Amino acid sequence: MQRAPNAIQFTTLGTDELVRLYAYPARLESPWIRVNFVASIDGAVTVEGRSGALGGAADHTVFTILRDLADVIVVGAGTARAENYGGARTDVRRRIRLHQHGLGGARDGSPPPVAVVSAGAALDPAGRLFTDTTRPPLVITTAAAAADRKRLLADAGAEVVEAGDTTVTAADLRAALADRGLLRVLCEGGPSLFGELVSAGGADELCLTLSPLLVGGTAGRIAVSPNALPTPMALRTLLVDDDGTLLTRWERAGTRG
Numbered sequence: 444m445q446r447a448p449n450a451i452q453f454t455t456l457g458t459d460e461l462v463r464l465y466a467y468p469a470r471l472e473s474p475w476i477r478v479n480f481v482a483s484i485d486g487a488v489t490v491e492g493r494s495g496a497l498g499g500a501a502d503h504t505v506f507t508i509l510r511d512l513a514d515v516i517v518v519g520a521g522t523a524r525a526e527n528y529g530g531a532r533t534d535v536r537r538r539i540r541l542h543q544h545g546l547g548g549a550r551d552g553s554p555p556p557v558a559v560v561s562a563g564a565a566l567d568p569a570g571r572l573f574t575d576t577t578r579p580p581l582v583i584t585t586a587a588a589a590a591d592r593k594r595l596l597a598d599a600g601a602e603v604v605e606a607g608d609t610t611v612t613a614a615d616l617r618a619a620l621a622d623r624g625l626l627r628v629l630c631e632g633g634p635s636l637f638g639e640l641v642s643a644g645g646a647d648e649l650c651l652t653l654s655p656l657l658v659g660g661t662a663g664r665i666a667v668s669p670n671a672l673p674t675p676m677a678l679r680t681l682l683v684d685d686d687g688t689l690l691t692r693w694e695r696a697g698t699r700g
Contacts (some may be wrong), residue, residue, distance in 0.1 A: 453501045455686040458537075461508050464680050465650070466546050471626040474617050476517075477632040477648040478637050479509055480665040486660035488634060488665050492525060497654040500561065501684040509650065511537050512547040513555045513629035515581070515620060520561035522633035523572060530576020531555055548628045555629070556581055558620070560636055562613050564588040583619055585609055613645030627661035638668030648694045649676065655687035 456464075467475055471623060481497045482488050490496040498506065511533050518528060531554040541548030549555075558581035559566060566572065572580045579600040584593065587609045595602045606615040620628055630636065630646075640646040651665070680692035 446494035448521055448681055450681045450683045451689065453682045456682070461505065462512070462541070462546065464682075465505070465512060467512060467627045469545070474620045474626050474628045475647045476628045476630055476640060476645060477509070477513075477650060478632075478640065478646050479506065479650045480632060480637070481652040481654055482665055483654050483655045483658040484665055485659065487656075487660060488632075489662045490646070490660075494526065498652065499654065499684070499686060499688050500652070501682070501686075501688050501690060502652040505652070505682075505690055507534070509629050510555065511541060514547065514627040515555050515558050515623075515625040515629070516691040517558045517560065517583075517616070517620075517628055517636070519633045519636035519637065520559055520563075520565055522571075522631070523557075523559050523566070525587070525633075527571055528557060528559075529571035529574075529579055530580070531557060535644065549700045551691075558583055558625075560584075560616060562588065562607070562610050564592040564596060564603070566596060568595045568601075573599040573601065575692075581619075581623075583611055583616060585611060588617070592597060610624055613640050613643035617645060617649055619650075632665075634663055634665055634667040637666040641666050641674065642668040642670045642672050644672060644674065645697040646674075646695070647694075648692065651691050651693065653689040653691070 444556040446502040533554040535552035538548035538550040542550050556578040560583045562585045564584040582596050582601045582603045583606045585607045586605050596631045604619050606619040675696040677696045679694050
């Protein structure tokens, strides 16, 4: 039986130690899809439709490190609209240093692009994804999406990728990212996209922050899909902040020793 790691006090860790704890596997040959979510201890994924109210200082620190490590940030169209996504803002020096050590980042320190999964290419070309970014976004869509929508998004600067006929499956997403050499994948939701990954066995890792709040209400869970696929996971990291926030990192059982 595999033993769970001992809890580590978050405040005792520096940035370099956090980078080591959250580093992607070495020598990746295919995309490693890491999913990041924050939820309340009663399972709410949002407060009044937004996730921002759930995350505290520790969650924000890890959030920025996960983005610094990633080659690409993937998000579903619904979450991009609800959270008013713009381009990623990352630490230039850290991204350069990570690249020099083979841990991700970028040679020039540039942030990872945001890739939005939208079967219908249903995005606003005047939105922040296109106007408030230093990297053009990727729009991962389908052949069936309206040609005029795809043309408008391309004209706004996006790289529009037709990754499926009528839907974008987990395999389609993985292939599109692999074709572009984007192997360190950070998926920031939403629940439908994560649910597709779960039901297809496509999620390699989950970073889940548990906020010390009871929310109630009608907020949904972090993964929703028509089909269930129970997937054994191994707890790799457990951090505890002074306010009771728990930061956990889980991998599919058997993926690493």
